[in-house]
Amino acid sequence: MLKLKSLDDFRTLQDRLRTGRDSDIPTIVIPAGTCGQASGASDIIRVAKREILAKELTGKVKLRITGCHGFCQIEPSVLIEPARTVYPNVGLKEMARIVEAVAKGEVLTDLLLKDPQTGEQIEKQDDLPFFSKQVRTLLDRNEKVDPIRVYNYLEHGGYSSLVKALDKRNPAWVIEQVKASGLRGRGGAGFPTGLKWEMLAKQPNGREKFLVCNADEGDPGAYMDRSVLEGNPHSIIEGMLIGAYGTGSKHGVIYVRNEYPLAIKHLIIALRQASELSLLGENILGTGFSFDIQIVRGAGAFVCGEETALIRSIEGKMGEPRQRPPFPIQKGIDGKPTAINNVETWANIPVIIDSEAEAFAKTGTKNNSGTKIFSLVGKIRNTGLVEVPMGITIEEIVYDIGGGPSGKAKIKAVQTGGPSGGCIPADKFDLAVDYDSLTEAGSIMGSGGMIVMDENTCMVDVAKYFMNFLKDESCGKCFTCRKGTQRMYEILDDISAGKGTPEHLDLLEELAVVVRDTTMCGLGQTAPNPVLSTLRYFRDEYLEHIENKRCPAGVCRELIHYSINENCVGCQACVKACPEGAITGEKKQPHTIDADKCIKCGACRSVCKFEAVDVT
Amino acid sequence: MNQAATTESEKDILEILAKHGDDQGGLIAILEEIQARHGYLPEDALRTVADETGRSLVDIYGVATFYHSFSLEPRGKHLVSVCVGTACHVRGAPMIAEEFERQLGVGAGETTPDREFTLQTVNCLGACALGPIVVVDGHYFSNVKPSKVAGIIARTREGLDEIEVETDERVFPLEVNCPHCNHSLMDPARPIDGLPSIRLTISFDNQHCGFNRSCLYGSFHIKSQIDIPTDTVLYFFCPHCYAELVSASNCTECGAPMVPMVLRAGGMMQVCSRRGCKSHRLDLEGVHV
Numbered sequence: 001m002l003k004l005k006s007l008d009d010f011r012t013l014q015d016r017l018r019t020g021r022d023s024d025i026p027t028i029v030i031p032a033g034t035c036g037q038a039s040g041a042s043d044i045i046r047v048a049k050r051e052i053l054a055k056e057l058t059g060k061v062k063l064r065i066t067g068c069h070g071f072c073q074i075e076p077s078v079l080i081e082p083a084r085t086v087y088p089n090v091g092l093k094e095m096a097r098i099v100e101a102v103a104k105g106e107v108l109t110d111l112l113l114k115d116p117q118t119g120e121q122i123e124k125q126d127d128l129p130f131f132s133k134q135v136r137t138l139l140d141r142n143e144k145v146d147p148i149r150v151y152n153y154l155e156h157g158g159y160s161s162l163v164k165a166l167d168k169r170n171p172a173w174v175i176e177q178v179k180a181s182g183l184r185g186r187g188g189a190g191f192p193t194g195l196k197w198e199m200l201a202k203q204p205n206g207r208e209k210f211l212v213c214n215a216d217e218g219d220p221g222a223y224m225d226r227s228v229l230e231g232n233p234h235s236i237i238e239g240m241l242i243g244a245y246g247t248g249s250k251h252g253v254i255y256v257r258n259e260y261p262l263a264i265k266h267l268i269i270a271l272r273q274a275s276e277l278s279l280l281g282e283n284i285l286g287t288g289f290s291f292d293i294q295i296v297r298g299a300g301a302f303v304c305g306e307e308t309a310l311i312r313s314i315e316g317k318m319g320e321p322r323q324r325p326p327f328p329i330q331k332g333i334d335g336k337p338t339a340i341n342n343v344e345t346w347a348n349i350p351v352i353i354d355s356e357a358e359a360f361a362k363t364g365t366k367n368n369s370g371t372k373i374f375s376l377v378g379k380i381r382n383t384g385l386v387e388v389p390m391g392i393t394i395e396e397i398v399y400d401i402g403g404g405p406s407g408k409a410k411i412k413a414v415q416t417g418g419p420s421g422g423c424i425p426a427d428k429f430d431l432a433v434d435y436d437s438l439t440e441a442g443s444i445m446g447s448g449g450m451i452v453m454d455e456n457t458c459m460v461d462v463a464k465y466f467m468n469f470l471k472d473e474s475c476g477k478c479f480t481c482r483k484g485t486q487r488m489y490e491i492l493d494d495i496s497a498g499k500g501t502p503e504h505l506d507l508l509e510e511l512a513v514v515v516r517d518t519t520m521c522g523l524g525q526t527a528p529n530p531v532l533s534t535l536r537y538f539r540d541e542y543l544e545h546i547e548n549k550r551c552p553a554g555v556c557r558e559l560i561h562y563s564i565n566e567n568c569v570g571c572q573a574c575v576k577a578c579p580e581g582a583i584t585g586e587k588k589q590p591h592t593i594d595a596d597k598c599i600k601c602g603a604c605r606s607v608c609k610f611e612a613v614d615v616t
Numbered sequence: 617m618n619q620a621a622t623t624e625s626e627k628d629i630l631e632i633l634a635k636h637g638d639d640q641g642g643l644i645a646i647l648e649e650i651q652a653r654h655g656y657l658p659e660d661a662l663r664t665v666a667d668e669t670g671r672s673l674v675d676i677y678g679v680a681t682f683y684h685s686f687s688l689e690p691r692g693k694h695l696v697s698v699c700v701g702t703a704c705h706v707r708g709a710p711m712i713a714e715e716f717e718r719q720l721g722v723g724a725g726e727t728t729p730d731r732e733f734t735l736q737t738v739n740c741l742g743a744c745a746l747g748p749i750v751v752v753d754g755h756y757f758s759n760v761k762p763s764k765v766a767g768i769i770a771r772t773r774e775g776l777d778e779i780e781v782e783t784d785e786r787v788f789p790l791e792v793n794c795p796h797c798n799h800s801l802m803d804p805a806r807p808i809d810g811l812p813s814i815r816l817t818i819s820f821d822n823q824h825c826g827f828n829r830s831c832l833y834g835s836f837h838i839k840s841q842i843d844i845p846t847d848t849v850l851y852f853f854c855p856h857c858y859a860e861l862v863s864a865s866n867c868t869e870c871g872a873p874m875v876p877m878v879l880r881a882g883g884m885m886q887v888c889s890r891r892g893c894k895s896h897r898l899d900l901e902g903v904h905v
Contacts, residue, residue, distance in 0.1 A: 035743045038756030043786055046834070049898055050788040058882030058900050072745030092785050148868075220701030223742035258648070258685050259741055261754070265868055272865075299644050299683030302739065316643035318682040375744055377703035383745035415702065449744075451702045465705050469739065475682075577763055579718055601718075602711045606761045 033068030067231020142231035174246030180357035187342030219418025222449030239346035364390035417446025420526035422533025481524030574604035701740030704747035797857035
């Protein structure tokens with residue numbers, strides 16, 4: 001590959017790539033991130049290639065494989081450029097038809113997405129309600145680039161922010177820009193990024209400094225970092241390079257979860273390409289600036305998302321947090337100054353440098369600038385990744401973008417911030433989504449998980465779920481975290497089994513305060529949030545479990561009963577599905593469930609096509 | 617234990633250790649690599665790591681037990697991971713995990729007595745919009761219902777990678793030329809899968825011979841004049857101009873060089889040069905980078 005020896009070499013190459021691009025040739029864009037591949041994107045890609053070759057369309061129809069576009073609900077999907085026609089849930093047969101239609105410049109109206117309210121067909125991606133209120137600064141670029149082709153990234157302006165920063169010959173300018181942009185850490189805590197970098201830059205000269213990209217996206221229910229890593233790995237590398245130039249760092253580490261094999265693969269490819277082009281390594285673009293990046297894979301420990309634990313894990317030790325100060329900015333990896341930022345934070349850096357701070361700060365609100373990606377999942381119609389300006393309300397995200405509930409049950413809460421966050425009830429959906437408002441409401445912004453819960457979700461069960469998660473993930477160093485989460489879990493388990501007493505609620509609250517106040521790291525300090533927020537907004541549900549031994553959502557197994565209602569047509573599907581032989585009934589006669597034999601596994605309900613199985 | 621086998625696996629561990637050098641931080645990577653090769657972390661391997669790195673066995677054991685992805689017990693042939701992240705949980709993941717437990721007769725974290733399946737629950741696999749998610753040997757199953765579990769297990773037993781070459785829509789023939797002399801590489805005289813095959817010359821361990829592979833994209837059927845041990849990295853040559861066929865980029869799965877061939881219809885096909893590695897790439901716009 002071409003070695004770029006100077007900033008001018010780079011500009012020449014980029015200009016050549018830009019002018020060489022023919023954007024009029026129709027292009028079939030297939031998103032194939034992990035979620036795309038899980039829904040069958042790899043298969044439709046093969047069929048697309050088969051058809052292009054068989055019909056001799058190479059050069060007439062182009063194909064681009066990209067990362068996730070965000071609307072996971074409709075995957076595997078196909079986007080046609082430049083018309084921006086979108087086809088949802090494409091099968092193998094449909095793919096073959098689409099290739100032919102694209103070659104002829106036609107639109108296959110029978111395959112278009114229908115608006116669930118009006119029944120109207122929607123052709124253009126941008127007209128889908130899911131995309132209407134989004135501001136897709138980062139996710140848009142996932143559509144544009146093939147993540148394993150660096151030239152594709154360069155063609156769309158990639159690495160020109162790095163070149164711009166290097167050309168200023170003034171590292172302080174970078175830090176000024178990031179400070180002025182108001183960017184706050186996207187990992188959840190919201191610490192101003194520019195301030196962090198300024199502190200790192202001021203560390204004594206002569207000591208090697210480290211930059212870390214925290215890609216240990218551990219919050220269950222959040223996957224925006226995976227999507228950026230898979231879909232646009234070069235943007236992370238570019239962000240880190242700019243950060244390294246601004247802060248005078250020599251070494252970079254990307255700490256990525258082992259559960260993200262595709263992200264790791266794309267990162268490895270991207271790092272190799274950047275090195276080959278001389279955008280990484282010694283004397284980058286002949287400017288004398290040097291920086292290298294290595295990948296460290298996590299091994300499945302939630303606590304390693306905490307910065308001091310993450311550092312220990314990079315050092316090859318058990319990922320136990322340590323007391324701060326000294327902060328990593330003073331003593332990090334191998335005792336050297338280290339700044340740790342989240343994936344999405346790094347991805348925002350090239351955007352800030354490119355558009356400059358003032359333009360960036362125009363999006364969002366005063367102390368919460370820019371956009372934030374959320375993973376909108378759970379009991380919602382349109383699930384996927386949404387990128388919205390800070391300050392948008394939960395209402396807008398859930399109803400305008402998300403399209404409301406997925407089933408007949410009403411939405412009752414949204415859970416943000418993962419195991420460190422809390423549940424926000426439906427009557428507070430006018431809340432603005434920013435760091436400060438969410439904290440005030442008893443939750444946190446967190447890394448961006450937004451799990452929608454409806455009337456069939458039991459809040460005691462949710463609290464129990466998180467406490468089970470936290471007691472397993474607590475590293476055990478602080479006694480109050482180790483035992484406190486364990487004890488809170490046991491109390492919640494008792495309540496969900498109908499063995500709770502009103503005093504249990506007081507004890508839970510007391511324990512929660514002790515755990516919050518006496519633990520060392522973020523895991524323990526925020527561990528009580530799921531309990532406290534559900535107690536604050538859904539105390540009724542707890543009391544219903546305790547006083548009436550009832551689970552209103554029909555989730556807590558010890559408190560529910562399965563029965564068959566008059567919708568039953570006697571199809572025998574549930575009889576066959578029941579692992580315990582608890583269901584009896586002749587064909588075409590209503591069936592019955594023997595409550596003594598029933599283990600409440602839900603198999604009958606999952607196979608019934610007539611909504612004939614009730615849970616009370 | 618068989619003496620020869622012990623030294624063989626010890627050699628293996630020493631090789632991994634040598635690759636990571638003195639880098640202290642490499643311990644997790646070392647353990648990951650051992651696990652990738654052996655399926656778990658054998659006690660002997662941990663002792664070797666301790667001896668060679670000079671770290672105490674307690675230290676190594678601490679790291680090996682701290683992280684969830686390490687296993688000190690041998691795992692089954694197939695690894696079933698049921699996601700129990702929040703989004704999957706609210707959509708019924710606990711019932712899926714239970715159904716697997718019932719069907720396989722083991723609890724989460726356990727292996728079936730016949731060593732066929734290891735069942736585990738994982739906190740989040742990051743495909744939250746499609747929950748409940750189950751991953752079996754790297755294959756993702758989305759929107760899983762309890763009633764689908766038996767089918768997933770049955771398909772795994774049959775082999776998830778198996779493709780019916782004759783009937784599968786994802787399999788199709790390619791016609792290729794040498795990237796150097798542009799001579800056709802198609803060989804009608806030695807058909808594979810009922811179609812003209814691709815003719816190449818290979819070399820390894822001072823042996824040279826003719827080599828044919830199926831022209832079907834998705835089929836991995838080959839014919840070679842001499843037996844090729846699995847994992848051997850082969851050198852490929854054009855049988856017409858004798859130039860070596862080697863790409864600028866290496867295999868993303870195993871790191872071996874890729875072998876390029878030009879598609880007559882436009883574009884480039886690349887296959888991995890390591891025997892047994894199924895990695896391949898089909899680029900319709902030719903290859904830059």
